[in-house]
Amino acid sequence: MATQKTWGGRFTGATDDRVESFTESIRFDQRLYREDILASQAHARMLAHAGLLSSDEAELIVATLNDIQGEIARGEFEYSIKLEDIHTHIEQALIQRLGDVGRKLHTGRSRNDQVITDVKLWTRFAIDVIDLRLLELQRSLFGNAERHHDLIIPGYTHFQRAQPVLASHYFLAYLEKYQRDRERLSDCRRRVNVLSLGTAALAGTSLPIDRAFVAQQLGFDGLAANSLDVSSDRDFVVEFVFDLSLIALHLAGWAEEWILWSTTEFNFLDLPDAFCTGSSIMPHKKNPDVLELIRGKSARVVASLQQLMLLIKGLPLAYNRDLQEDKEPLFDAFDTVSASLELAAALVRDTSFRHEAIASRIEDGYLDATTLMEYLVKEGVPLRTAHEAVGQLVRKCEDRKLRLIDLPAEVFDSIQMGLSAKVKSVLGVRNALAAFQSHGSTAPAEVEKQMLAWRQRLEAQ
Numbered sequence: 001m002a003t004q005k006t007w008g009g010r011f012t013g014a015t016d017d018r019v020e021s022f023t024e025s026i027r028f029d030q031r032l033y034r035e036d037i038l039a040s041q042a043h044a045r046m047l048a049h050a051g052l053l054s055s056d057e058a059e060l061i062v063a064t065l066n067d068i069q070g071e072i073a074r075g076e077f078e079y080s081i082k083l084e085d086i087h088t089h090i091e092q093a094l095i096q097r098l099g100d101v102g103r104k105l106h107t108g109r110s111r112n113d114q115v116i117t118d119v120k121l122w123t124r125f126a127i128d129v130i131d132l133r134l135l136e137l138q139r140s141l142f143g144n145a146e147r148h149h150d151l152i153i154p155g156y157t158h159f160q161r162a163q164p165v166l167a168s169h170y171f172l173a174y175l176e177k178y179q180r181d182r183e184r185l186s187d188c189r190r191r192v193n194v195l196s197l198g199t200a201a202l203a204g205t206s207l208p209i210d211r212a213f214v215a216q217q218l219g220f221d222g223l224a225a226n227s228l229d230v231s232s233d234r235d236f237v238v239e240f241v242f243d244l245s246l247i248a249l250h251l252a253g254w255a256e257e258w259i260l261w262s263t264t265e266f267n268f269l270d271l272p273d274a275f276c277t278g279s280s281i282m283p284h285k286k287n288p289d290v291l292e293l294i295r296g297k298s299a300r301v302v303a304s305l306q307q308l309m310l311l312i313k314g315l316p317l318a319y320n321r322d323l324q325e326d327k328e329p330l331f332d333a334f335d336t337v338s339a340s341l342e343l344a345a346a347l348v349r350d351t352s353f354r355h356e357a358i359a360s361r362i363e364d365g366y367l368d369a370t371t372l373m374e375y376l377v378k379e380g381v382p383l384r385t386a387h388e389a390v391g392q393l394v395r396k397c398e399d400r401k402l403r404l405i406d407l408p409a410e411v412f413d414s415i416q417m418g419l420s421a422k423v424k425s426v427l428g429v430r431n432a433l434a435a436f437q438s439h440g441s442t443a444p445a446e447v448e449k450q451m452l453a454w455r456q457r458l459e460a461q
């Protein structure tokens, strides 16, 4: 039915069925119906304000669009690939109901600027959702930092035991990462929140539209300056999905850590039953599926980013139909990260830490070796000499299966006269922890300062 097409005038033949199903976007862009209606209502009011519609016509359009929105929300609206996308569906539904008045809505705009405006409105909302989810996760992590404030855990580099850290320092590390993610989102939001509508197809319009009026109604902070740029601009989609990718990667690294920490080998933590599943054959199994899928699904998010970057590669100005392919990766990346964050926050909140199991092995792995070396440095031994000396002590311990503190007094005294008498107050994980003092370190006083700052920051939101 060529007549159903909003662009059917210059065509005589019908569209090939295969072309309709190849080119449709209604399957996925129906998700934009609220944004499309919101933008159309603002546009209609602006047309009345500019004298291109009567105010009665504009009000009728606004009210009818509300009816259509209700129908869509209730699942009563019928979609057809013949109408390609959500924009055409809604406009056609309006025309069906209002005839000529409906035919005026598209005055001074094009689907090109309409699509991007809808996507911007949606992305603005999506950014706010992710930000809230990140805040929830930060709160869960902070709750753990408070609950486990006296717990000392091994810190790792290369996943080998390195130095002791306070568990609160560990949790705050992730709060920092997610804070940067939130800052990136709010920066991205500034670029999203610029109105595209009114740039029409590519060059603007000869009709006396008022873009500032639309921007004000839709809560945009400014107007996109160059119409040619706007119709091809998907930078903000790529940028948002990059931000989502980094969040997904932060989550995946943490998930990996906790999967390992939940093993019998580590035995650091007990994941909540509600977030694990069992095995159909091995009755004892409790598998960390949620964590594994948070890790696994990060691949989809990064793949979406790659898809978007490849999509815009080599596209000339201005609109090209390729750009319709931006929505699926955008929606998928958002859905994946949103769900991952929601589950992560709940899982973090309900996981218990096995303080005793952690404490029973905390003196393993020479977490105090660096402290001893730095003690010698404070005593005037050149760093490289101290490093070498402590390294040799560790080798002796490994041969004899000892901890540093268990070495005979003469071994210490051969490094420095009288050292054996001092090591009691230097070695051991508690002493090692107490010795830290640099800014941003795991020194208890430093961590206390950070906890205070975070408490204030989180309470203020």
Ligand code: ARG
Residues within 6 Å of the ligand: 025, 029, 084, 085, 111, 112, 115, 319, 321, 323, 324
């Ligand atoms: N379905 C299209 C999309 O989502 C609508 C834009 C159509 N514009 C055009 N010039 N054909 O991008």
